[in-house]
Structure formats: C-alpha cells, structure tokens
Amino acid sequence: MIAETVCSAVSAAGLGIGVVTAYRRRFHAAARIVAYSLVPVGLVMTGVVGWLADTAFSPTAWAGFGVLGAAWLLFAGTRAVERRRAGTGPERKAARGRRQEAVTPAGSAPALGQETRPAARPAAAPGNSGSGDDFSDIEAILKKHGI
Known part of the structure; x- marks a missing residue:
C-alpha cells in the first residue's frame, strides 16, 4: 500500500514538472518527462510494485x-x-612445450634483411647545399622500402 502511494506521488510530481516544462515551450523535454513519470503508475497497475514489495519483505x-x-x-x-x-x-x-616449439627463432629478424640501419650517405660538398639533398633523403627512404 505504501509503495503504491509513493509511486503515485512520484508520477504526479513528474506530470507537474512536465506541465511546467511544456509551459516554457520545451515540448520535447516535456514529453520525455511525462513519459518517465508514467512508468511508476504503469508498474503499480501491472502489479510489479506489489510483487517487489512482497518479495523484499519476505x-x-x-x-x-x-x-x-x-x-x-x-x-x-x-x-x-x-x-x-x-x-x-x-x-x-x-x-x-609444443606451443613454445612452434615459434621460429628467426621470427623476430627484420623482414627486409639483416641490415637494420640505412647506409650512411657521403657528406655533401660544402658548396653543393641546394635542394638536391632534400630529394636524396626521400630517395633513400623509398629505396629502403623497395619502392
């Protein structure tokens, strides 16, 4: 009996808040508030609240x-x-033991060969510091990746 009264009061308060929200012309929010406030009354009408109250105090x-x-x-x-x-x-x-044997010892070797660092470039001539150096870096990267 108390649970049904509390649910009814919560629903009435929610409907009142929904009316005030609709009065402020926020109809989308008001519809959502009214929907939430109707849930407790629906639970009371289906008997879920009574079943829960009987279960909680049993x-x-x-x-x-x-x-x-x-x-x-x-x-x-x-x-x-x-x-x-x-x-x-x-x-x-x-x-x-079988799982450890499945791993190959060379499985962690680099895929492009044994060389891990690119070959060092020869130092550029002091008077030759043009835009050719920029392209040589790009070419070295492309050759490294096989492109």
Missing part, C-alpha cells in the same frame, strides 16, 4: 536468494578447482 524470498548465492559459489569454486588441476598435469606441460 524472509522466504531472502532465504531463496541465499540458497541461490550458495549454489553460485559452489559452481564457481568447482570451476576454479578444475582449472587449477588442468594446469598442473603432464598433458598441460607437454602442450606448453
């Missing part, structure tokens, strides 16, 4: 939640034990 319902929690803990605990046991067996160690 010792049997709380005992049922406790039993469900204990069942969940048992499932989680047995699963953890299964995982731990599967990690220490000889089959697991053999699978781990």
